[in-house]
Structure formats: C-alpha cells, structure tokens
Amino acid sequence: MKKTYLLLVLSLCAISATYAQDSARYTDATSFMLIGKGLPTNKPYVRLDTVQTEKFPQAVKYLSTNSAGVAVLFETNSKFIKVKWSVSHTPYHSNMTPIVHSGLDLYGKKDGKWVWAGVGRPVNKLDAESVIVNNMDSSLKQFMLYAPTYNALTALEIGVAPEATIRIPSKPGIDTTTRIVMYGSSIMQGASASRPGMAYPAIIARHTGWDVVNLGFSGAGKMEFAVAEVLATMKASIFVLDCMPNPTLDEIKERGYPFIKHLLTKRPEVPVLLVESAIYESGNFDQRIADVVRKKNALLTEIYTKLKQEGFKQLHYLSAKGLIGEDHEGATDGVHLNDIGFQRQAKKVQSAVQSLVKKSGGSK
C-alpha cells in the first residue's frame, strides 16, 4: 500500500511537467530588489526586526519574523528558474496548503500584467529546492517571487542557466513610491490562500503595481498602542486597518480609539481606511458567531464616527457588505478566506484604496 501511495504522489507531481536537470548558477536573492517591507531590517525576509518589535507582545514579535507579503523582484532571460530556500519550522495547518505557509510563488510580467508563473513546493523539511518554471523563451522578463506567508524565510537562492543574465530589474513593475501599509489578522497574513500570491494584499499589489506591506498577524492583530507607534514611522501612501477578527470586544473598546487616533495625528497627510470584518461563514448556522462579528463592526463604526466628529477628514470606512460575496463559498474553514474570498476582498479593498490614494495626491 505504501509503495502504491508513493507512486501516486510521484505521478501527481509529474503531471505538470518533466523538468530537465540542467545545471544552474545560483545567486543569493538579497542581491536583487525586496518589496513588501514596512521598514528596513537587518534580516532580509522578516517583516520587522527585534529592535522594532521590542515593545510588542510575544506573539506579534514572533509573527513579525514570518515573511508574509515580502517578495523579490528580478529580471532574467534564463530559460528556467530554480530556487533553494530555507524556513524556520515545518508547520501543520489543517486549513492551509504547505505551498502557502512554507512555499514560494512566482509571477512574471507579460503584456504589462503580472501573470502567474510557478510555485516552489515545500517538502516538509527546513530546506527545499524546486524548479519553478522551465522551457521559457530567451527574452528578458521581470519576475516577482513571493516568500512564504506563515513561515520565516531564512535563506533564498535563485538559480538560472549558467549563461543567462539575472539582475535587479530596470523596470521593476512595482512602484515603491506608492505604498499601502496594511495591518490586520491571520486573514490578511494569508490564511487560507492556496499560495502566497493569493493573500489579498498580494493581489492588490499585482493589480495596482504599488508596494503593499502585509502586517497581518495571525490571531494577534489586537491593536496594541506600541504597534500603532511603529506603524506611524512607516513610509505610507495609505494605512489600511483590517484587524477586527482578532481583538475582543473589550480590547476594541479600550484600544481602538487611541490606536487609530495615533496614526491620524502623527500622519495627518496619510489616509486611513478602516475595514470591517466580513461576517464569518462559520456563522451560517451558528447563531452566536455572526452576533459577535456584528458587535465588533458596530464598535468600529462608533470609533470611526467619533473621530470623524473630531475632524479627521483623512479617515475612511469600508463596510463588510459583499466583501467576500454572497454565496457562502468564500472561506476554507468558515473564517479564513479561500482564493474565492481573497479575490473578492481584494477587489473591494483595492477599489477603496485607489480612490483614496488618488484623492490624496498619490505617493508619500
């Protein structure tokens, strides 16, 4: 039985292509361009360094090492792209693919758009290597390689044909002078997209061509004041706060107003978009769950109204209505979005963000 199973796994892998075992020349990915970072850090693929998270709760400190939203931009004319990468642990998440929590996700620029190109498949070990794409034509192309969303990428090398060019892109396809800084929950971090590039901040980055910083902290986007203080130091064209799933009702009451007000007062030139939590699909039959989400959203409305009355014109609000669709199929486990939910939420949030960044005059 075991042998049969192994054969099946192999044939499942082999379905996509037979890859040539060409030799490759590897370059450390830090030689190229990194996007999706709120602040410069010493370790390249963490979201924040320990010195920046010093005052954060332990969970947020830890999650700041996860590489969600971080991506490497490069250009190459190689016929193939291979990767070798290392992560900090081998998690088991019942609601996630190993590709989204520990794998890599590649997009290439084609006819002016970012088009999906391939994934780096993890193998349930700390170190992995993978042929992401093969048999390409020899034109020089721009690529964007997303890091794992729920793991800490600790090393990454990109391999190309020995004779090929690989370098920092001359036209990166992401305009880092316009930057969306997003703060939120596990959903924003990427649970339960099928691959790193389907987390909704990543979808928005590809569609707008702007730099999007993913500060989703799984279960830990609880609006501590220390987090607002660090957010306020980041270069941003807009702040998007989509963290309602994480704090309790009491935590929202206590922390919501000072957290948001700090951003508004410290950065009067930057629009702030508050996003309600989508009503969980786990509340389709459970009568209590929907009630809690509605109460959280009502508290957010109260805080928004109070701050608007205080005159903060740069504050904006996005309702949960239609955020993940109406067919109840937008989540994997009732809370964490599948790719259907992410595509829908990306569309709604992107539309709001684009109108606000344009109104406010673009990049900061």
Add this chain to the structure above:
Amino acid sequence: MKKTYLLLVLSLCAISATYAQDSARYTDATSFMLIGKGLPTNKPYVRLDTVQTEKFPQAVKYLSTNSAGVAVLFETNSKFIKVKWSVSHTPYHSNMTPIVHSGLDLYGKKDGKWVWAGVGRPVNKLDAESVIVNNMDSSLKQFMLYAPTYNALTALEIGVAPEATIRIPSKPGIDTTTRIVMYGSSIMQGASASRPGMAYPAIIARHTGWDVVNLGFSGAGKMEFAVAEVLATMKASIFVLDCMPNPTLDEIKERGYPFIKHLLTKRPEVPVLLVESAIYESGNFDQRIADVVRKKNALLTEIYTKLKQEGFKQLHYLSAKGLIGEDHEGATDGVHLNDIGFQRQAKKVQSAVQSLVKKSGGSK
C-alpha cells in the same frame, strides 16, 4: 519559540468560536444515507470494492479506496454536530490543505439551498474528532457531510445532543434518481480544492440537487478498457469523461476510441459528455506544457468526430475555452485547480450536463 508557535496555532483555531464541551450521543454514519457511489460496496466509504476493481491497474485499485465525492445525508434538530472519524494514512501534499485530503465538510439545507456549515479539521493522525457546528436553532435541518477526497475514510460517527433527533432525511435534498457519473483525473478527485465540498463534482451536486459520482483517479485516469467496462454497469443519467490530464498522447490514441465506444454501445440511452483539459496555467511561461495539452485535446476532438460520424448521437463535447477563466488565477500549482478554478469549471460543466440530462428526458 516552540511554545509561542503552539500558542499561535491554538489562537488561530480559537478564532472561529469557543465551543461548549457538551456531551454527545454518537451514531455510526452508515445508519444514514450515502450518496456519490457508483455501485454498492461492502466497505461503506470506498468508491469501488476490490471485486469491482479486480482488472484495474494497481494505482486505480488503490485510489478507489479514497472517499472523494462520497457524502452522508442525515437530518437532525441538535444544536451541535460533532464527528469522530478515521482515515487510512496521514499524507503530505504540498498543494492541498489537510482539510481537503483528510477532513470532512458539512453543508446544511437553508431556504432551499445547500449552504456551507462547517469542517472537520484533521490533526495529522489517523483518528480525529471535531465539533463541526454549534449554537444552532432547534429546527429539524437536512445536512450533507462530505468525506475526505484524498484519503480512505475507514470509520465515521456523528454526534448530536443526547435529547436530539438524528435520522435518515425525509427530504434528502439530493435526488438519487438522477445521477451524473464522472470519470477523470486528480483535478476531478479534488486537488487542490480548499475542502472536500469544493471539488467541482461536489459543487455541481449541491447546485443541481442530483447525485454525482466522483471517479477522479489522481494521475491514474488513463482510460483502461477494464474501467470502461465497470463504468458501463453503473446507473447513470449521463457520463462525464474529463480525464485528458492523465493519459499520454499514445495512451489517448490507443485507448480513447475503444473506451468511449464501449460506453456508447453498452449504454445507448445515456448521454456521454467529453470534457477537454483546461490549458494548464503552468504553461503561462513554459512553452512546452501548453503544446502537450493542446495536442491531447486535439486527439479527443478526433475521436469525438469519428464516433459522431459513426452515428453516436448521444456523444457531446465541451471545449476548454474559458473553462477555468482567463485571469490565470484558477489553479494552485499550475495544474490542480484552486476554489476559483473549481467554481468556474463547475459552472461550465453543470450548464452542459443540465441541458443534456433534460434533453435525454431525465433520470435513468
């Protein structure tokens, strides 16, 4: 670090709800109604028994034990539904969630529609238990519980409140007199849906209310004549053949015509729908992959044309055009569909199937 990680996993799980630890009365699920089965079997949750697969290749024999598409129908007025279940192995698939390969997926009937209700989360062990939904009202409701897609369900018990009713549904919500028998590849089997109910045959079952038999065999839907012989013995309102990803070009040439002709001649009253393979997204940059898929589809067209010329009026054809959309985001790993791709493919195939089953006068 490990402790922190454990805490995070726990908080990730706790996000959806705090479930009461109520005591439950468990009933073996074989007491209720089973759907999604092509033939009666001795073991309840396999797709085919060893006696039926005797002439099949080893891989198809093994995969016939996987429970893809099998579901349990029951009705209850319990405020909660718990499950205990066992599977045959603990696989690691980089492109699948543990929920889709080894978990359970519950839908409830609400306002005449099947609406998602909850999942049974596996725990990387052979035995698991889970509270699928809680805090429901006390009305009698119909439920459909999907088995794992890439594992063999070997035992299943459903737990309800001690005083609650649980029984075979009086109005099951699935009309087993109309039955779609589908034969195909890993994609049909359910890779890479986020949960069992998002495999496209399951989506079609919920939307049509018909019984859909999922005979997708991962990497092994290679059109052996022995498989056609068994298919031809099944009660069917329509046969859907969507296996092009698996056989090689030579295998299609050799096996395609006799396989399809056997079904057509043995079952002249049953429409047969041939479905082209969607062009793999892994061919977006890889110049060879798309070419192979196009050649396979061209061979399928040839066989279709030949059989139509021979006068088989019940034979029909669905092109790959638009099958999984045009935005290149419908797959997890370039081949296996994510929920976006499955929702799109379900819509196209369902539309074709509905017109054919209606034309042919309904159930057989």
